[in-house]
Amino acid sequence: MGNNANLLHKPANPGPLGLNCFAVTTFLLSLVNAGIIGNEAAGHVWLTLALVFGGVVQVLAGMWEFKTQNVFAATAFSSYGGFWIALGLVPVFVCKGIIADTEVSTTLLGWFLVAFTIFTFYMWIASFKTNRALAVVFTMLLITFVLLDIGHLVNPAFNIAGGYFGIITAFCAWYTSAAGVLNEVYGKVILPV
Numbered sequence: 604m605g606n607n608a609n610l611l612h613k614p615a616n617p618g619p620l621g622l623n624c625f626a627v628t629t630f631l632l633s634l635v636n637a638g639i640i641g642n643e644a645a646g647h648v649w650l651t652l653a654l655v656f657g658g659v660v661q662v663l664a665g666m667w668e669f670k671t672q673n674v675f676a677a678t679a680f681s682s683y684g685g686f687w688i689a690l691g692l693v694p695v696f697v698c699k700g701i702i703a704d705t706e707v708s709t710t711l712l713g714w715f716l717v718a719f720t721i722f723t724f725y726m727w728i729a730s731f732k733t734n735r736a737l738a739v740v741f742t743m744l745l746i747t748f749v750l751l752d753i754g755h756l757v758n759p760a761f762n763i764a765g766g767y768f769g770i771i772t773a774f775c776a777w778y779t780s781a782a783g784v785l786n787e788v789y790g791k792v793i794l795p796v
Contacts, residue, residue: 617664636763654695657684664680678726
């Protein structure tokens with residue numbers, strides 16, 4: 604009975620959920636950035652993912668990470684969840700006429716990305732103290748952001764490279780999410796991190 608009482612108070616690891624939210628949304632937008640699928644074809648699905656799954660659900664994973672006292676994951680999931688919500692609201696606000704399309708210039712989006720590149724940079728440094736799988740996710744994400752920064756502020760051709768690195772980032776995040784689920788469920792290392 605004592606063991607069951609302890610299980611009731613031990614929260615489940617929200618990390619795999621947050622990583623999956625991040626991976627799915629990053630994957631779809633990166634397909635657009637890489638030019639593999641058109642923005643119009645992905646538009647509604649991408650917005651839904653950005654606002655709900657990559658946004659709200661990932662923020663929830665971040666809040667649950669606060670409960671586990673994991674400041675790294677809490678900060679990462681909450682911040683990137685906010686990133687997806689903010690990015691997803693830009694086209695919604697343009698369509699509704701809340702902001703003019705001219706206000707959302709490539710340059711402004713570039714600086715939005717630069718702000719998250721700065722955040723990603725120090726999270727990348729912190730990721731070295733977590734595990735190799737997360738360090739790889741943050742390395743790929745940092746490269747993705749830098750390429751997208753250049754693509755929005757200097758040369759749009761870099762957005763395509765950013766898209767391909769975003770796809771790699773998504774697969775790295777999926778691997779890390781899968782490791783968190785499978786290693787927990789099987790009670791042993793199935794996928795090393």
